[in-house]
Amino acid sequence: MRVVKPEELTLRPFHILDKRWALLVAGAQSPNPMTVSWGGFGTLWNRPVVTVYVRPTRHTYTRLASQPEFTLNVLPPDRREAMNLCGSLSGRDVDKWSMAGLKPLPSERIAVPRVEGADLSFECRILANMDLDPGHFLDSGLEGHYQDRDYHRVFLGEVLLVWVSDAFQGG
Numbered sequence: 001m002r003v004v005k006p007e008e009l010t011l012r013p014f015h016i017l018d019k020r021w022a023l024l025v026a027g028a029q030s031p032n033p034m035t036v037s038w039g040g041f042g043t044l045w046n047r048p049v050v051t052v053y054v055r056p057t058r059h060t061y062t063r064l065a066s067q068p069e070f071t072l073n074v075l076p077p078d079r080r081e082a083m084n085l086c087g088s089l090s091g092r093d094v095d096k097w098s099m100a101g102l103k104p105l106p107s108e109r110i111a112v113p114r115v116e117g118a119d120l121s122f123e124c125r126i127l128a129n130m131d132l133d134p135g136h137f138l139d140s141g142l143e144g145h146y147q148d149r150d151y152h153r154v155f156l157g158e159v160l161l162v163w164v165s166d167a168f169q170g171g
């Protein structure tokens, strides 16, 4: 793994999360990996920012509240089974690290670990969060994602460090 500057990272932003997914790790004490495919990369307040969307029903939501940091980790394509597990079971009930055969790896800038063997990892410090307000939805199709009215909380994380593997070709 080597560190790259965010502005030098080569990425297909509309492909990587949608097609490859990522593991969002939250919590310094008992960190928990959760699969995500909604999010984005960009600039906010003149800083590099990763945005993730987490429903209040997730265990990850409480971990993010306890420690305002996260890592976002893209695994190699052959780890799909581990990603499926982390996207279907809750850290409330099981230890997803051992079940999925994953290992936490200490981060350099934050207390939340990244994932060993990832192709790409972001270490992020949460700058702000906000709750999606259905009163502001302008497309009637959006409400269909919220039968349980569990509107996402948006977490805006400043990118402190980006790690890429030698195998990573730009996602």
Ligand SMILES: Cc1cc2nc3c(=O)[nH]c(=O)nc-3n(C[C@H](O)[C@H](O)[C@H](O)COP(=O)(O)O)c2cc1C
Pocket (backbone or CB within 6 Å): 021, 032, 033, 034, 035, 036, 037, 038, 039, 053, 054, 055, 057, 058, 059, 060, 061, 083, 084, 086, 087, 088, 089, 090, 091, 092
């Ligand atoms: C491909 C995929 C993408 C997902 N993306 C998200 C997401 O962006 N936000 C979210 O809140 N849940 C998402 N989920 C659902 C959570 O990963 C899932 O509910 C998980 O079991 C929650 O784990 P936790 O309770 O340990 O936090 C996704 C699941 C899958 C399979």
